[in-house]
Amino acid sequence: MITKKMSDLKTGEVGKIINLSADVRIKRRLLELGLITGQMVKVLSISPLKNSYLIALKNYSLCLRRSILKSIEVEIEL
Amino acid sequence: MKYIVLVGNPNTGKSTFFFIFSNAEEHVGNWHGVTTDYKEKRIKFDGQEIVITDLPGTYSLSPFSFEEGVTKEYLLTHKDCEVINIIDGNNLERNLLLTFELVEMGIRPIVCVNMANEFVKNGLKIDKEKFEKELGLKCFFINAQNKKESKEVLNYAVKNTNDKKEKNETNKIDTYSHIDxxxxxxxxxxxxxxxxxxxxxxxxxxxxxxxxxxxxxxxxxxxxxxxxxxxxxxxxxxxxxxxxxxxxxxxxxxxxxxxxxxxxxDNNKIYGYSKIDKYCLNKWLCFPIFFVIIAGLFFFTFGSFGTMLSGTLSNFAELMLSPLSSFAQNKISNQFVADFISNAFCGSVVSLFSFLPQVILMFLGLYILEDSGYMSRVAFIFEDFLKKLGLSGKSIFALLMSFGCSTTATLSSRNLENKNSKIKTAMLTPYISCTAKLPLYLIICNAFFPKFKVLIIIFLYVLGVVVALCVSYFLNKTILKSNETTFVMELPKYRIPNFKKISKNVYYNAKQFLLRAGSVLLGFSCIVWILQNCNFRFQYHVGESMLETLSNFLSPIFSPLGFGTAGAVSAILCGFVAKEIIVSTIGIINGLDGTGGLNQISNSLLLSTSAFCLTASSSLSFLVFALLYLPCISTVSVMIKEIGRKWTLFACLLQFAISYALSFVVYKIANYFIFNGVLSGIVSIIVFTLICVFIFFIFGIIKHKRYCKFCPANKNCDKKQHL
The missing domain is CATH 1.10.287 (Helix Hairpins)
Structure with a gap:
């Protein structure tokens, strides 16, 4: 079990969200999109310059910027 | 009057539902946030007048962007509407969040689960009765494209507004307290x-x-x-x-x-992401796949098929208009009016129609890509690069299409949702060298640089792209800052394009092009024709035409660039109508009758009697100027329509200034090479570059020393720890 920033996940890795530290406006939106504590997320693809991430959560896929993923902490099982 | 409002997450099919009833010809995309303002439509339904409103998609009632704020405000101020909440059956969990918020607001929405077909395919089984009973709201399970099913929903909504009036619903707030x-x-x-x-x-x-x-x-x-x-x-x-x-x-x-x-x-499938995406979004494969697709689209539009269609259509238009022009020539005694009708008017209508097939083909291709869901992938791949330039991922299409024709490319910028990146994209397309400029490059290179032909043409193409990117970068830093609207984007599913919808969109865009851009194009072309053929006393074919007088008058402006001759200037002025004309104008000015090929024209440039007096260096600066100076009339008219007069004027002035400066530099450098020999020229360029690099390097060090964004106090910070 180690904790990481979500932006450090590699393609195909799965993590469990444990903390969100973005500012209120962005945090609210992330929560509304389903990025709540305890949610499992998977990185499906990372764009060529590594600035956008395609992630899967619940049963849909979402593109997010790297800067936002930096504020999300995840826990991954080894 | 009854009011019905559609609310839902982005890309759930609200607009599809809306258009079934409203019959409006506007754009619905397999793309995020196509609806940016609410749309109202008054329709007759079952003999009653109702107003349907389509609100921009929103994830919740705590607005994140301007569009979402529209939705919230509308719902708060229009309490007497019947609300239909459209939710995506493939993503019930997140979509229901909005439904719950609506209930918290005191609204009892009619829940309409869309894409019912797809979720059956995805292995979801819904106990519909239980769903409705537990939620305590009226629920429908539909496919928004299916007219019958959608009608049922609307029917219920209309009836429900009747009931409410009778019941005198004053305390809406209490409507949910009895539901567990x-x-x-x-x-x-x-x-x-x-x-x-x-x-x-x-x-x-x-x-x-x-x-x-x-x-x-x-x-x-x-x-x-x-x-x-x-x-x-x-x-x-x-x-x-x-x-x-x-x-x-x-x-x-x-x-x-x-x-x-x-x-x-039944399964844990991820909606949206499919097996194809493993390749389409792969780090290495995404670019080759994209370029194959864009090349396909390019040849589809500008290749032999498109050219053939446009030839056929313009021939057809000519045929249709021939009675008019022959009537003008035979029956109208005034030669000026007759020629005006047969040449200026009919000619520009024909040229307008020659654009039409390519416009249609391009929109067809773009909408197929968009409706299939590939466009969102492209946005994902290119977001990185284009974000730095302040463009959105979708601009890449407009930029690549402008290698074909800047008119059609500018037109395609209308698909962009962010206003600033739309303006920027439309402004950038004219910098990129379109196919109409190629003949000009060929004749001048044939005449002056037969050995370096390919090299110079490649240089011009690259120059166009580089200038476009630089302009975009500076605009983004100064007046057209792009705000981060595309911060979240859902990946839509790949689906087979709906041809009914696509053909509707293509038809709408082609019509817009013909009516709006066409009218401007027609006006401009007629003015230029008059300039070419009349003198300043508006006498037809008497003495010097206005254009010639104007070129003589303007030629000193261009002498610093090396081509301050009446001939070159009038070719440039005519090039404003259409870039194709430059070559034929050169031929006419040099006294050719227009039947000779490109070779004859380029030979005529070398003659001592030529009105151009171009030398090797001035021909280069002429090429650079012709590449960049102004968009053609049809592009300008499209720009006026898409981004407004103010921005079009700004774009034109900026382009003129840039082209002037660059051709000046090119002229001086070329002269330097010619007088001092190639070797010393290369050496001095290398020295100059080294000095520039050195200066930038020193500035970089100073800047680096002064700040570290994250820990200004720590002077020895190597920044690596922050990454």
């Missing part, structure tokens, strides 16, 4: 009175406002009539107790429980 699933709202109220007892009674807050305060919605908190200090206190209390997460978590827990009761899942 919404009992959590009472819990939220309790939470509010626990944390903020002071504000529970005195401020007359609605339940919705209370919940929004718990969610730390600043727009609600700032409306409270309290001092700033009290506001800060509220925010501190909320933050300490983490109410935002508590509220949203609570909703999700209830939704999950509800869904586990009435939905069974």
């Amino acid at each position: 699933i919404f009992s959590y709202i009472t819990d939220l109220q309790d939470m509010f009175s626990d944390y903020l007892p002071k504000y529970n009674q005195n401020f007359n807050l609605s339940i919705f406002e209370k919940i929004k305060i718990l969610e730390q919605d600043e727009s609600v908190i700032s409306k409270l009539k309290i001092t700033d200090k009290e506001k800060n206190d509220i925010i501190n209390i909320l933050e300490k107790n983490n109410t935002l997460e508590k509220v949203i978590n609570l909703r999700f827990i209830i939704i999950k429980k509800f869904l586990s009761n009435c939905v069974s899942k």
Whole structure:
């Protein structure tokens, strides 16, 4: 079990969200999109310059910027 | 009058539903946030007049962007509407969050689960009766494209507004208290009175406002009539107790429980992401795949098929107009009027129609890509690069299409949703060398640089792209800053394009092109024709034409660039009508009758009698100028329509200034090479570059030493620890 920033996940890795530290406006939106504590997320693809991430959560896929993923902490099982 | 409102998450099919009834010809895309403002349509349904409103898609009622704010405000101010909440059957969990918020607001929406077909395919089984009973709201399971099913929903909504009037629904707020699933709202109220007892009674807050305060919605908190200090206190209390997460978590827990009761899942498929994406979004394969697709689109539009169609159509237009022009020539005694009708008017109509097939083919291709869902992938791949230039991922299409024709490319910028990146994209397309400029490059290179032909043409193409990117970068830094609207994007599913929808969109765009851009094009072409053929006393074919006088008058402006001759200037002026004309104008000015090929024209340039007096260096600067100077009339007319007069004028002036400066530099450098020999020229360029690099390097070091964004105090910070 180690904790990481979500932006450090590699393609195909799965993590469990444990903390969100973005500012209120962005945090609210992330929560509304389903990025709540305890949610499992998977990185499906990372764009060529590594600035956008395609992630899967619940049963849909979402593109997010790297800067936002930096504020999300995840826990991954080894 | 009855009012019906459509609410839902982005890309759930609200607009599809809307257009079935409204018959409007506007754009619906497999793309995020196509609806940016609410649209109203008055229709007759079952003999009654109703108004349907399509609100921009929103994830919640705490607005994140301007468009989402529109939705919230509309719902708060129009309390007497019947609300249809369209939700995506493939993503019930997140979509229901909005439904719950609507209920919290005191609205009882009609829930309309869309894409019912697809979720059956995805292995979801919904116990429809249980779903409706537990939710306590009227539910429909439909496919928005299916007219019959959608009609049923609307029918119910219209009837329901009748019932309500009779029942005299005054306390809407109470409508959910008897439904088990919404009992959590009472819990939220309790939470509010626990944390903020002071504000529970005195401020007359609605339940919705209370919940929004718990969610730390600043727009609600700032409306409270309290001092700033009290506001800060509220925010501190909320933050300490983490109410935002508590509220949203609570909703999700209830939704999950509800869904586990009435939905069974066979598999854990991720909606949107498919096997193809493994290749399409792969780090190495994404670019080759993209370029194959764009090359296909390019040849489809500008290749032999498109050219053939445009030839056929312009021949057809000519045929249709020939009675008019022959009537003019034979029956109208005034030669000027007759020629005006047969040459200027008919000629520009024909040229307008020669664009039409390519416009249609391009939109067809773009809409197929968009509706299939590939466009969102492209945005994902190119977002990185283009974000730095302040463009959105979709601009890449417009930029690549402008290698074909800047008119069509500018037209395609209308698909962009962000206003600033739309303006920027439209401004950039003319810098990129279109196919109409190629003949000009060929004749001049044949005449002056037969050995370096390919090299110079490649140089011109690269120059166009580089200038476009630089312009975009500077615009982004100065007046057209792009704001981050595309921060979240859902990946839509690949689906087979709906040809009915596509053909509707293509038809709409082609019509717009013909009517709006066409009228401007027609006007401009007629003016230029008059300039070419009349003198300043508006006498036809007498003495010097206005164009010639103008070119003589303007030629000193161009002498610093090396081509300040009447011939070159009038070729440039005519090039404003269409870049294709430059070559034929050169031929006419040099006294050719227009039947000779390109070779004859380029030979004529070398003759001592040529009106151009071009040398090797001035021909280069002429090429650079012709590449960049102004967009052609048809592009200008499209720009006026898409981005407005003000921006079009700015774009033209900017382009002229850039082309002037660059051709000047090119002329001077070329002269330097010619007088001092190639070797010393190369050496001095290398030295110059080294000096520039050195200066930038030193500035870089100074800048680096001075700040570290993250820890200004630490002077030895190597920044690596922050990455």
